[in-house]
Amino acid sequence: MRPRLVFVHGVGKPREVKTELEEWRAALTVGARAAGHSRKAAQLLDGGAVDIHFAYYGDLFLPGAAPDNEAVAPVPAPAGPDEELRELLLDMVDEQLEAPRDDRQAQALRVTRNKLAPTGEEQGPGSLARQVLVGANSLFAVPGLRTFGGWLSAGAMKHDLHQVRRYLARKETDEAGLSLDRRIRARVATELDPEGPTVVVAHSLGTVVAFETLHAHSAHVPLFVTLGSPLGMRTAVRPRVRPQPVQTPEPVGRWLNFWDRDDFVTGGTELALCIASNAASVAPVSTRVDSDGLNVHPAVKYLAQPAVAGPLIEALDAVTVA
Secondary structure (H helix, E strand, O other): OOOEEEEEOOOOOOOOHHHHHHHHHHHHHHHHHHOOOHHHHHHHHHOOOOEEEEEOOHHHHOOOOOOOOOOOOOOOOOOOHHHHHHHHHHHHHHHHHHOOOOHHHHHHHHHHHHHHOOOOOOOOOOHHHHHHHHHHHHHHOOOOHHHHHOOOOHHHHHHHHHHHHHHHHOOOOOOOOOOHHHHHHHHHHHHOOOOOOEEEEEEOHHHHHHHHHHOOOOOOEOOEEEEOOOOOOOOOOHHHOOOOOOEOOOOEOOEEEEEOOOOOOOOOOOHHHOOEOOOOOOOEEEEEOOOOOOOOOOHHHHHOOHHHHHHHHHHHHHHHHO
């Protein structure tokens, strides 16, 4: 039985699965070569020794999406989206304020936080939405966010972050009564090997999805890799993750978490401080990577890092030999 490698994407626009899988595989190959594993990468990723899957759920965020892709009536957005989005933006700001790149960025982040923070005054109709919009535009203007965050506009940033909010809201049920988050996890669960080993590589929102999916998975996951994960966000994400208290899924034999200091989506650099070990004493081990160029958040930027690709290829090789 061939081991399985499953990629789980994050927020963003709809994707073409075959194209996206090839981009992730190619980036992993680049990182593997840099890590000195060219031959192993060719055998595992190109030679068919590993069964590679791409868990796609992006279309479920579109209006009318259903588990079987048949159209259903659009469901109204859940209540309180502006408050939840404000919490998410505040978490992003607070994480960056812990280690700003320079004084200029720190000052801009403090200004943004003041615009987003609750005032304690009664909110009039639409006032919270306006506050979130002002805060989003202010955050988008923070030095470094435009280039390293990868968003072309504050609107694009809000669109992506709303996907995180919508998943964690546990609402937007379809005609069968299945909430959006359940339909998304079902997509990921389908790609996992129900009996053999599966190595899981998840990015951004996909790390939250994969984390929750693996809690309901029974087969062995020798390695769980999270890239640019918001799991550590103390207000907007971590308290809403299921199950609580938050701990490593039982099937996971090793968890490696990678973060880039310029990745604004990353929430918490040391997940082991806020995520408990499983019964086998497995806890997330966090490692910082530094990508060159603009927009460090995409999964392909992380996968091209030798620090990420090296242990991933080694884990796949070990499972294949076993």
